[in-house]
Amino acid sequence: MTFRGSIEAVLRGGDPDQVPYAPYDNLVPRGDFERELRNRGMGLCLRRSGIWSESPNVDIERKTKGDLAYTIYRTPKGSVQSAERTHVGRISDGETIEEEWMIKGSDDFAPAIFMVDDAIYHSDYPGFLANIRDVGTDGIVRFDGPVPPYDASETYFSLEDWAQAQHDYPKEFAQLMAALERRLERFMPLVLDAPAEFISMGSLSGIYSPRRYEESVIPFYEKWVPELTARGKLPALHAHNSNLNAFVDLVKRTGVPIVEAFTPPPIGDFSLADARAAWGPDVVIWVNFPETIFWHGRQETYDYTVELLTQDKQSRRLVIGMTEMGSYGITDDESERIFKEGMRAIMDAIEEHGLY
Amino acid sequence: MTILDQINAVLHGEKSDRVPYVPYHNLVPRGEFERELRDRGMGLCVRCNAISEEIDAVSVEQRTDGGLECTIYKTPAGELRTGDRVDLGRIADGGQLRTEWPIQRVEDFEAAIYLIENTRFRTNYDRYRNAVRDMGGDGIVRFEGPLPPYDAPRYDLGYGYFSLEGWTMAKIDYPEQMDKMLDALARRADRIMPLVIDSPAEFISLGEVDGLYSAREYEQHVLPFYEKWRPALESTGKIWAVHAHNLNLSVYHEVVRRTGAPVIEAFTPLPVGDFSLAEAREAWGSDTVIWVNFPETVFWSGREATYDYTVYLIEQDGKSGRLIIGATEMGSYGITDDRSERAFKEGMRAIMNAIDAKGA
Numbered sequence: 001m002t003f004r005g006s007i008e009a010v011l012r013g014g015d016p017d018q019v020p021y022a023p024y025d026n027l028v029p030r031g032d033f034e035r036e037l038r039n040r041g042m043g044l045c046l047r048r049s050g051i052w053s054e055s056p057n058v059d060i061e062r063k064t065k066g067d068l069a070y071t072i073y074r075t076p077k078g079s080v081q082s083a084e085r086t087h088v089g090r091i092s093d094g095e096t097i098e099e100e101w102m103i104k105g106s107d108d109f110a111p112a113i114f115m116v117d118d119a120i121y122h123s124d125y126p127g128f129l130a131n132i133r134d135v136g137t138d139g140i141v142r143f144d145g146p147v148p149p150y151d152a153s154e155t156y157f158s159l160e161d162w163a164q165a166q167h168d169y170p171k172e173f174a175q176l177m178a179a180l181e182r183r184l185e186r187f188m189p190l191v192l193d194a195p196a197e198f199i200s201m202g203s204l205s206g207i208y209s210p211r212r213y214e215e216s217v218i219p220f221y222e223k224w225v226p227e228l229t230a231r232g233k234l235p236a237l238h239a240h241n242s243n244l245n246a247f248v249d250l251v252k253r254t255g256v257p258i259v260e261a262f263t264p265p266p267i268g269d270f271s272l273a274d275a276r277a278a279w280g281p282d283v284v285i286w287v288n289f290p291e292t293i294f295w296h297g298r299q300e301t302y303d304y305t306v307e308l309l310t311q312d313k314q315s316r317r318l319v320i321g322m323t324e325m326g327s328y329g330i331t332d333d334e335s336e337r338i339f340k341e342g343m344r345a346i347m348d349a350i351e352e353h354g355l356y
Numbered sequence: 357m358t359i360l361d362q363i364n365a366v367l368h369g370e371k372s373d374r375v376p377y378v379p380y381h382n383l384v385p386r387g388e389f390e391r392e393l394r395d396r397g398m399g400l401c402v403r404c405n406a407i408s409e410e411i412d413a414v415s416v417e418q419r420t421d422g423g424l425e426c427t428i429y430k431t432p433a434g435e436l437r438t439g440d441r442v443d444l445g446r447i448a449d450g451g452q453l454r455t456e457w458p459i460q461r462v463e464d465f466e467a468a469i470y471l472i473e474n475t476r477f478r479t480n481y482d483r484y485r486n487a488v489r490d491m492g493g494d495g496i497v498r499f500e501g502p503l504p505p506y507d508a509p510r511y512d513l514g515y516g517y518f519s520l521e522g523w524t525m526a527k528i529d530y531p532e533q534m535d536k537m538l539d540a541l542a543r544r545a546d547r548i549m550p551l552v553i554d555s556p557a558e559f560i561s562l563g564e565v566d567g568l569y570s571a572r573e574y575e576q577h578v579l580p581f582y583e584k585w586r587p588a589l590e591s592t593g594k595i596w597a598v599h600a601h602n603l604n605l606s607v608y609h610e611v612v613r614r615t616g617a618p619v620i621e622a623f624t625p626l627p628v629g630d631f632s633l634a635e636a637r638e639a640w641g642s643d644t645v646i647w648v649n650f651p652e653t654v655f656w657s658g659r660e661a662t663y664d665y666t667v668y669l670i671e672q673d674g675k676s677g678r679l680i681i682g683a684t685e686m687g688s689y690g691i692t693d694d695r696s697e698r699a700f701k702e703g704m705r706a707i708m709n710a711i712d713a714k715g716a
Contacts, residue, residue: 002388030381030400032358032492038391052443054420061430063415072415087408087480095483122423124443127451133691136388330489 002137003043010319011140011198011234011258011284019309019354020319021346022286025139026093027326033340034327040347044139045321047200050128051144051190055118068099075118078111090331103156103165109172112156116179123190143196145235146187146224149180150216151202159207184220192227198234201225201256206241213250221254229257236260240288240323244270248278260286261323264308267292272318273311285312286319291329294342301342305349313354320346320354358493359399366645366680367559367595367619375670375715376680377707378495378647383687389701390688396708400495401682403561406484407500407551410476429458429513431474434467438513446692454515457522465533468517472540477548481556499557501596502548504581505541507564520568538577545581553588560596561621562589565612567602574611582615597621601649601684605631609639621647622684625669628653633672633679642676649684655703662703666710681707 001009001017009016018041025044028034038044061072064086072081083100091097103112131141153176154162166173191199202220204213221237228235236258239251244262248270251259259279264272267290275285293304305320312318327343330336357365357373365372374397381400384390394400417428423443429436439456447453459468487497503511510516510523518526527534552560563581565574589596597619600612605623609631612620620640625633628651636646654665666681673679688704691697 025386029487029490030386030402030494031490032494034490035391035394035494039395044386054422056419056421059417059419061415061417063412064410065412066410074417087478089482090486122443124445127443127445130446130692131385133697134385134387134390134688138386138388138391327490331486336489 003041004137004140007043007140007319010317013282013317015356016316017356019313019350021321021350022140022319023322023326027322027324027328029328033343037343037347038138040351042347044135046131046135046139046141047144048128048131048141049144050123050125050194050196051121051187052124053119053121055115056120057118058115069096070100073102073111073115075111075114077114078107080108080111080115090328101156101158101161103176104161106169106172109169109176113176113179116176116183119183119186121187121190123194125195129195140198141196142236143191143194143199145191145199145201145228145233146184146220148202148217148220149177149184150220151205152180152184153177163208188224188227192231192233197232198236198258199228200260201228201235201237203238203261204241204244204247204251206243206247210246210250213247214253218250218253221256225255229255234258234284236284236286238323242268244268244275248275252279252283257282258284258286260284260319260321261288262286263288263290266290271311272308276312276315281315282317284317284319285315286321288323289320289346291322291325291339291342294338298341298345301345302349305346306353309349309353313356316356320350359397360491360493360496363399363496363680366678369643369678371677373716375711377682377711378680379683379687381495383683383685383689385689389704393704393708394494396712398704398708400491402487402491402495402497403500404484404487404497404557405500406480406555406557407548408478408480410478411471411474412476413474414471424455425452426456429467429471431467431470433470434463436464436467436471436513436517440514446689454519457516457519458513459509459517459522459526462530462533465530465537469537469540471513472537472544475544475547477551479551479555484555484557496559497557498597499552499555499560501552501560501562502545504563504578505538505545506577506581507566508541508544509537510566510568524569549585549588553585553592553594558593558595559619560594561599562596562617563615564599564622565602565605565608567604567608571608571611574608575614579611579614582617586616595619597645597647599684603629605629605636609636613640613644618643619645619647621682622649623647624649624651625672627651633669634674637673637676643678645678645680646673646676647680647682650681650707652683652686652690652700652703655699659702659706662706663710666707667714670710670714681711 006016007020021042022045025046059074063070067085068083069086070083080102082102084096085099086096235256237256238261239259240261262285293301327339330339362372362376378399378401381402415430419426425440425442427438436458438458440452440454442452444451595618598615598617599622600620601622623646654662691700
């Protein structure tokens with residue numbers, strides 16, 4: 001079976017021949033080591049967009065000052081500004097980190113809401129399909145799907161400001177939410193019509209309470225998961241939070257068929273066995289393998305992987321992935337040795353204990 | 357020998373065990389076919405940008421409307437505007453094409469010169485080192501150097517201050533302003549070249565030959581750049597490549613030779629270019645590395661024709677030990693439908709078959 005055969009079997013409830021090992025493609029840069037792993041059966045998960053957007057009535061201005069790159073969004077309702085620190089190296093995708101967010105006070109809501117309402121979406125399905133053709137059986141391509149409006153609102157604020165804004169500016173925040181809902185309504189038809197089966201559908205960051213998640217986010221999934229699955233889509237929730245114990249039932253209530261980026265102990269607080277027991281036999285659990293394990297050495301990494309497989313291999317709904325670091329985390333000789341040893345140990349364990 | 361060993365052997369004039377096949381990495385997207393070729397010995401050439409530009413007193417404003425992205429550069433000396441059609445798919449790297457260029461009137465030169473004079477450069481050599489570490493023995497990483505000042509105006513700001521026509525006319529209509537612009541570009545080159553020379557890279561790119569103006573003009577305006585920097589490049593062990601992708605090398609080969617570049621890359625032989633590999637070898641000598649851009653149009657003639665063509669190339673070069681076969685324009689990135697998929701895959705496999713059979 002090819003990699004793609006295996007992973008599609010897992011996603012669709014078929015019969016894979018082994019537990020797939022599927023890091024994000026950007027986390028395993030091309031080279032001799034990446035090829036070695038791919039020749040041993042590691043596949044790639046490509047995250048790609050098939051929808052692009054424009055805002056015809058918003059002028060976007062960019063300027064730099066030293067390491068800081070500022071972006072100013074000018075709208076008929078005023079301007080907002082964000083900033084990123086650049087040249088930070090491989091501590092993040094794109095080698096940047098956010099330092100300033102658009103909404104800092106009550107005056108910033110109106111221009112932000114204007115921007116949201118001004119967004120127009122266009123499909124680029126041929127571009128998406130080209131990725132599927134390129135990767136062939138060596139990977140799977142995941143379509144960038146929708147994000148719950150409540151979670152989308154967080155991107156306009158620092159975390160602290162977002163938390164406080166909901167209390168300090170409830171009226172404005174509600175207006176922002178309404179605009180994000182309208183934007184989602186414009187976006188979703190393009191997702192539903194997309195020639196994609198596997199799609200992303202939001203993240204669970206665990207940075208607010210389960211009660212808030214239930215009130216503000218679950219309705220999104222209750223509305224859209226049935227529509228997506230009726231159209232043959234397989235939406236995936238990126239549940240990368242380390243406090244899943246408090247969110248177990250809510251994850252189940254989303255109804256998503258795939259829970260991705262699941263990070264087991266010792267990083268997360270919820271074991272794979274417990275997750276399986278809680279979410280049932282049909283949900284695909286796509287693990288984010290915690291690279292910190294690598295620093296304990298080859299044998300421990302191997303044993304850890306075997307433990308994961310022992311906990312859940314029989315479900316035939318398990319994928320082992322990497323959603324945070326992979327070999328992209330290699331920055332010097334020591335990390336190179338550690339990470340390569342670790343990723344080889346994962347493959348050894350899958351070859352010896354992950355076959356069906 | 358790893359693929360990197362083979363490439364380095366060719367670049368250093370040592371003995372490689374076969375002719376390397378090394379497309380640009382972005383022209384062979386990852387997938388089962390790419391892995392098949394890499395397992396057979398195809399390497400990858402990664403083009404690494406490790407020097408970034410910063411201009412503090414300039415803001416860049418963008419607006420996208422119906423697939424047209426308008427960008428306005430606001431400088432203390434005035435504004436410049438570009439227009440690019442975006443999301444055009446695989447007809448160009450980045451999927452976009454310029455439709456409006458910033459220098460339209462004589463007044464626009466001042467703002468352009470301001471941009472050029474106030475550009476600061478920042479190195480990120482770790483990006484290069486990481487790329488080398490990632491690639492390991494499966495390919496080579498090429499450090500991207502600048503263009504000669506005379507050619508920069510047609511490429512800067514993401515494909516040019518001028519359209520080709522605009523640039524040609526500006527040289528005639530605004531000679532004084534063009535001279536000032538060239539002086540500013542030369543000073544900019546003086547700021548960036550030391551960073552290239554100080555970089556930890558051995559293999560670097562340094563300019564292109566488009567063939568869009570006369571060889572005499574190239575001699576007059578471009579060769580001095582190479583003559584100026586060649587001593588420093590050679591003394592620091594740099595192996596630099598000129599991207600000679602023009603199709604009229606029959607009139608250019610002498611000036612290309614005079615650049616002194618140890619690597620002539622993107623060389624596109626007959627039938628697409630007008631200069632054969634044998635002629636190029638004779639013109640440039642036995643020590644110059646000729647890095648061919650394999651013309652994918654040959655694929656449409658079928659597997660056998662592609663195989664024969666590749667054998668012909670290898671034979672034309674007469675076992676120089678200084679030949680690399682690459683793809684610098686399309687590769688399997690050119691696949692857009694079932695028909696092109698069949699033709700391109702057949703073609704690239706035929707190249708590998710020929711190298712396996714005759715390229716050792």
